[in-house]
Amino acid sequence: MAKSNEPIxxxxxxxxxxxxxxxxxxxxxxxxxxxxxxxxxxxxxVEIFSQTWVKAAVCLLAAMVFVHAAHRFRFTLVDMxxxxxxxxxMWLCYGSALGAIGYTSWVLFT
Amino acid sequence: xxxxxxxxxxxxxxxxxxxYRLFMLRELSGVFIAVYFLVLVTIMSKADTPEALxxxxxxxxxxxxxxxxxxILVFSLLHTVTWFDLAPKAIVIPLGEDRLPGIxxxxxxxxxxxxxxxxxxxxxxxxx
Amino acid sequence: MVEKTIILEVFRYHPDQDEEPKFQSFEVPFKTDWxxxxxxxxxxxxxxxxxxxxxxxxxxxxxxxxxxxxGEPKLSCAAFLKDYGDGPIQVKPLSHFPVERDLIVVLDDxxxxxxxxxxxxxxxxxxxxxxxxYRQSPAELARFKPFSMCINCMLCYSACPVYGxxxxxxxxAALALAQRYNLDSRDEGREERQQLVASSEGIWECxxxxxxxxxxxxxxxxxxxxxxAKVASTMDWFxxxxxxxxxxxxx
Numbered sequence: 395m396a397k398s399n400e401p402i403x404x405x406x407x408x409x410x411x412x413x414x415x416x417x418x419x420x421x422x423x424x425x426x427x428x429x430x431x432x433x434x435x436x437x438x439x440v441e442i443f444s445q446t447w448v449k450a451a452v453c454l455l456a457a458m459v460f461v462h463a464a465h466r467f468r469f470t471l472v473d474m475x476x477x478x479x480x481x482x483x484m485w486l487c488y489g490s491a492l493g494a495i496g497y498t499s500w501v502l503f504t
Numbered sequence: 505x506x507x508x509x510x511x512x513x514x515x516x517x518x519x520x521x522x523x524y525r526l527f528m529l530r531e532l533s534g535v536f537i538a539v540y541f542l543v544l545v546t547i548m549s550k551a552d553t554p555e556a557l558x559x560x561x562x563x564x565x566x567x568x569x570x571x572x573x574x575x576i577l578v579f580s581l582l583h584t585v586t587w588f589d590l591a592p593k594a595i596v597i598p599l600g601e602d603r604l605p606g607i608x609x610x611x612x613x614x615x616x617x618x619x620x621x622x623x624x625x626x627x628x629x630x631x632x
Numbered sequence: 633m634v635e636k637t638i639i640l641e642v643f644r645y646h647p648d649q650d651e652e653p654k655f656q657s658f659e660v661p662f663k664t665d666w667x668x669x670x671x672x673x674x675x676x677x678x679x680x681x682x683x684x685x686x687x688x689x690x691x692x693x694x695x696x697x698x699x700x701x702x703g704e705p706k707l708s709c710a711a712f713l714k715d716y717g718d719g720p721i722q723v724k725p726l727s728h729f730p731v732e733r734d735l736i737v738v739l740d741d742x743x744x745x746x747x748x749x750x751x752x753x754x755x756x757x758x759x760x761x762x763x764x765x766y767r768q769s770p771a772e773l774a775r776f777k778p779f780s781m782c783i784n785c786m787l788c789y790s791a792c793p794v795y796g797x798x799x800x801x802x803x804x805a806a807l808a809l810a811q812r813y814n815l816d817s818r819d820e821g822r823e824e825r826q827q828l829v830a831s832s833e834g835i836w837e838c839x840x841x842x843x844x845x846x847x848x849x850x851x852x853x854x855x856x857x858x859x860x861a862k863v864a865s866t867m868d869w870f871x872x873x874x875x876x877x878x879x880x881x882x883x
Contacts, residue, residue: 395828401869404862414537415587415613418580418836420621423629425544426573430564434628436547437557442628443548452548456541463534467837470531475515475795494542501549505649508730508738513796520703524793562658590840601774606677 403488412463413455449502457495458488464491529579530586536579543572556622638662638713642683645731651760653731656680657720658725662860668708668723669697674812685735686710692849695783698733698790700724705787705847727790727797742786745802748828749810754821765865766818779857781850789843790867794837801837802828804844804854830865838862 442448459473468487472480518524551560563569591613592606625631637659645653658679669687676683687697690709697708701793702722713721728739759766788804789795795803802810812830814822828834839860847856 395833397826397829397830397865397868398832398834398836398871400832400865403620403868404836404864405528408866411534411587414534416581416585416617416620417624418537419569419577419584419617420624421544422540422573422577422580423621424625425547426564426570426577428625428628428630430561430570434625434630436551436561436564437554439628440548440557444552452545456545459534459541460538465537466531466534470528473531473793473797473839474518475797481571491538494538497542498545501545506799508646508647508732509653510649510730511725511727513728514791517793517796521843523843523846524841526821527843531839541876590842593842593845593853593856594863596860598771598775601770603774 396471403461406458406461410458410460414459414462417455419458453495453498453502457497460494460498461488461489464488530582533579533583533586536576540576542581547561567583584617588617636662637843638671638716638718640668640673640675640718641722642672642735643722643724643731644683644734646682647733654724656801658846660718662713664712664714668706668711668713668714668721670700671713672708683735684733693783695785696725698785698787700727700790702798705790706847707785707787721742726786728796729786730787739784739786740783742789742803742806743798745806746784746809749802749806749825750821751806751809751813753813753819754824755818756820758772768817772817775817776812776815779808779815779852782809782812782852783850785849787847787849788852791843791847793841793843794839798833798837800833802834804838804858805852806860807835807838808852808857809816810852811861826865826868827862830868835861835865 424434424439425436428434429439443452464487468483471483471487476483506623514520517526551557571605589608594607595609597604636849638661640658641655642658643653644650644656658671658675660674660679663670669690672683672685676685685708687698687709688694689696692707692710695707698705698816699708699709700706700723701711702716703724706728708723713719723735725731725735725737729739729741732738743830753766768874782805784805786805787809792801792804807829810825813819814825814829830836835858838855840855840859842855844850845853848854
């Protein structure tokens with residue numbers, strides 16, 4: 395029996411989970427409710443998000459959250475009884491996370 | 505040789521018990537948060553002209569987008585609450601022969617989250 | 633006065649006669665101080681002597697009377713009839729395990745896993761008797777004590793959907809015991825246990841459903857043990873790969 399390499403994904407998963415728990419509710423509040431009600435100016439948010447260091451931070455945060463989601467969804471599907479497609483599910487989930495990371499870097503940096 | 509009976513697991517086991525249903529919702533919260541991030545970065549990168557910004561604000565004021573953000577907010581809060589609730593299971597702080605009670609670990613997480621949230625809304629000018 | 637009764641729907645399976653299990657209803661006296669085990673004993677003594685189940689101490693210590701009571705893994709000696717209203721109460725063998733007969737499950741898989749994680753103190757070199765005992769401070773004892781309360785009742789395995797889906801999973805109680813010995817200041821066997829604990833059949837199979845801890849009659853918190861082992865194993869993984877984090881070998 396060999397030790398698993400799961401720690402590499404698990405540490406990103408955990409990091410993403412922590413970040414999401416602390417930051418996401420307030421971000422949703424901002425873009426979903428405060429901005430359309432003009433409690434904050436969306437233009438100011440967009441301006442702040444256009445700074446390179448903010449973009450980099452958001453990109454990193456998003457990347458961790460995508461891996462977090464992919465990791466959880468992978469095991470959700472397996473737990474729901476699709477164990478026979480374990481490997482396919484793994485590739486699809488982490489592949490989607492990579493795709494989402496690619497999309498995020500593309501919209502933020504081009 | 506007697507033959508043991510092999511018990512089958514229900515295909516819908518995750519619907520069979522409130523704790524399992526909550527577990528599944530908790531696990532699915534990640535997907536909702538990921539979808540939100542895709543929307544967030546799209547808004548932030550596309551709304552860079554006054555016209556695009558106005559168009560974006562107009563759509564954010566429609567019912568479907570309020571619903572979208574409402575649903576996502578519920579799932580993201582579910583994630584936060586369950587994550588903080590389970591934190592003391594992974595984090596053990598020994599105090600001699602005792603350990604720091606879990607409620608303090610969970611509580612510290614909530615204090616941190618509220619502080620971060622207030623800082624973020626202040627940063628984006630809600631109080632100004 | 634007519635004595636109040638309650639119905640027990642009991643899972644029956646006879647390996648030599650039945651292809652499929654069936655449920656049999658028994659009407660038993662409803663007594664407020666009776667537990668499900670008392671009701672089963674009443675059935676066996678008064679109604680049907682062929683009913684088979686395991687029990688011993690009747691006081692939540694031996695860990696042998698675990699059953700599914702209305703779908704929840706319970707020690708039947710601790711499940712009071714009065715907590716189930718007017719009934720009926722459904723009694724089944726522990727989930728996920730093969731059924732030997734009636735309410736008796738096959739223990740072999742759990743026993744093998746228990747042995748594999750070496751649930752005993754491992755020393756690189758045993759001290760001789762003359763060198764005295766292995767001393768331990770109360771604070772060192774406190775680190776692992778909660779995980780040492782396990783009575784091997786296997787309720788946590790029945791509550792764990794991952795074990796139901798992946799029979800290779802080492803499972804909650806065995807992993808909690810591995811953590812119990814890993815945290816013991818007298819033990820030196822962690823690295824040996826890690827080969828299995830940190831494998832894909834060990835802690836990494838766990839998706840933190842958390843029901844193992846919820847059903848544990850001894851508050852062992854296997855879910856907590858597994859999470860702590862995940863954190864420690866993740867740190868190991870990085871230490872083993874990043875040179876300046878690597879532990880110094882002085883021996």
